[in-house]
Amino acid sequence: MSDAQQGMFGARGTGDTSGYGGLVATAAGTGSTERPFGGYFDQVADDLERAYPDFADAITRVVVECGELTLHIKKERLVEVARILRDKLLFEMCMGVSGIHYPERTGSELVAVYPLLSMTKNQRIRLEVSTSDSDPHIPSLVDVWGGNNWHERETFDMFGIIFDGHPGLTRILMPDDWDGHPQRKDYPLGGIAVEYKGATTPAPSERRSYQ
Amino acid sequence: MTTTFDPYASSRETTEGTVYSVTGGDWDSLVSEIGEAKEERIIVNMGPQHPSTHGVLRLVLELEGETITEVRPGIGYLHTGIEKNMEYRSWTQGTTFATRMDYLSPVFNETAYCLAIEKLLGITEDVPERASVIRVLMMELNRISSHMVALGTGALELGAMGPMFFAFREREMVLDAFEAITGLRMNMAYVRPGGVQQDLPAGMTTRLRELVKTLRKNFKDNEKLLVGNTIWMKRTVGIGYLDLAGCTTLGITGPVLRSTGLPWDLRKMSPYCGYENYQFDVITADTCDVYGRFLIRMAELEQSLRIIEQALDKLDALNGAPVMVADKKIAWPAQLALGADGLGNSLDHIREIMGSSMESLIHHFKLVTEGFRVPPGQVYAAVESPRGELAAHVVSDGGTRPYRVHFREPSFNNLQATSAMSEGGMIADIIGAVASIDPVMGGVDR
Secondary structure (H helix, E strand, O other): OOOOEEOOOOOOOOOOOOOOOOOEEOOOOOOOOOOOOOOOHHHHHHHHHHHOOOHHHHEEEEEEEOOEEEEEEOHHHHHHHHHHHHHOOOOOEEOOOEEEEOOOOOOOOEEEEEEEEEOOOOEEEEEEEEEOOOOOEEEOOOOOOOOHHHHHHHHHHHHOOEEEOOOOOOOOOOOOOOOOOOOOOOOOOOOEEOOOOOOEEOOHHHOOOOO | OOOOOOOOEEEEEEOOEEEEEEOOOOHHHHHHHHHHOOOOEEEEEEOOOOOOOOOOOEEEEEEEOOEEEEEEEEOOOOOOOHHHHHOOOOOOOHHHHHOOOOOOOHHHHHHHHHHHHHHHHOOHHHOOHHHHHHHHHHHHHHHHHHHHHHHHHHHHHOOOOHHHHHHHHHHHHHHHHHHHHHOOOOOOOOEEOOEEOOOOOOOHHHHHHHHHHHHHHHHHHHHHHHOOOHHHHHHHOOOOOOOHHHHHHHOOOOHHHHOOOOOOOHHHHOOOOOHHHOOOOOOOOOOOOHHHHHHHHHHHHHHHHHHHHHHHHHHHHOOOOOOEOOOOOOOOOOOEEEEOOEEEEOHHHHHHHHHHOHHHHHHHHHHHHOOOOOOOEEEEEEEEEOOEEEEEEEEEOOOOOOOEEEEEOHHHHHOOHHHHHHOOOEHHHHHHHHHHHOOOHHHHHO
8 A cells, every 4th residue: 555644635743633533544564464364265375385386486475354365476477376276276267357556666566456266165365466667567367267358458458557468458448549548546637627717627636635 | 435344234346336235143153253252251340339239339240141250349438437536536425436337237336336345444244234134125126127128128139129118117117116215216326335325215115015016917028928939039049158168267257157057146155235144046047048048037037026025024124223334434424305305415414513513513524525534455345236246346545535446347247258159150149149248338348
């Protein structure tokens, strides 16, 4: 997540005096969750370690939050791990790709999240892979789960993540000649001109807002 | 004078000049000539404005005669940037965006989004039982209205007009019930983080019981028209084939997956909103075709009615119980009430914040303008929508607005199966195949 926040409107120091809402928000942890993970998550981690000897090298973090397991994977190992998860741990379905853009995380600005589902065992886990803005490449998982085709195109369209090995990585929602990737946090939003003394309504990203 | 040979008008030279005799083409030689051609490939652009493509879906078809050799679906014509917009609105305001994605199943969109927020807030267990029962009731009503569109438009696209009239008659009745409960027929933003926007109006359970009776009777009309109908079966049996392996690799869920015989329904497999407390069956078919999906949707209507009846019994037992989480830092303070001129602000609430309690006014103002904060983290919450697994992937940075919201839309995902279902088939059958996926372009493009 972004840095810890304090106060309303980005005020520092004195902060807010209303006492409303606790006001100090802590940033999410960056470490791994310690075992036991709870539920079937320990079993999944054990099975994966057994089926994939390079577990410690490929998986940088194992996080359990809100009752969900996330495996943070090095991007160059993603396809190997995905294949083992599909074939050995029976995660037959990948429910898509969701991109996230963290501009303040230097070196790992772009994140792709893959929710996996095992219908055989009724289990769900999540894979998370990050890459940098300067080298926005992540290997494609279309060969492993064919249904990822459109999801990867959408994530490319919206975030500019290039999925290497995708059979036809083109824009899917925006027009083909569109500039930029709209769901990146640095994508400029338009303001609205109003017919009153040349004023404009500022773009949503530039308006004063509660943080 | 030209010297090129014209097959439709042979010419001969006379003393008066060239004389043409227009005899019409030599059909036999023309046909044999085409038969010798190595390839007769036609590219047809179907849509985006086409009555049979279920909204603004564009299909680029490559045909050999009437056989489809390749289909490339083109989408994005209805992209509205809802996911991006939600990043600039408070958590509660997000429901008004989410509800507009898949405009045929608004309650499911709202519920998936709110379940995700509640998971992040850690209040899943605190949502009052009455609120959960109302959510279930609304979702099942919505499943009926959505399936009605799927059946009605699906039949219309295959040339049957009668079923559409019956289906939309039923759908109107459900939408009338929505209007009575929420004030709006569609896009209601009724499900809110922590509960629902307001309680059911007085006498609603009685009215809904009547509705269930009427619907159960009326559903028979369409059943009589279509089930076992020879023409309908010729257009649907064995069409749009997609087996379990195809569904798994393409991530297909919902009626298309259940038509392969796998009883996968999130209401049973990972219950939410208390679905584990209801008696209902998961409907499957084993034909993997359009007819099987049609039968599944028809049978799911009855299962939804069963769930609605159980929900109404629960609601009668829970009369007067809260419909919003008790935590006043999350519960929306504005109470709505039905007045003589329609749904509006509750006069009692206005009297309190404007007349008697300054603190109430401050609280109201802070919660409505600032909203509540959601602890940092990411969650994935899925519900079984009429089209399959609809899920919200919600990321919070600890602020009053979502950092990122992504919807795993079943329509978007399932539309990928168009090619697998229709390549190698006849061009007329792609209509049935797409209709059986039941894509809603508002959900596909978001």
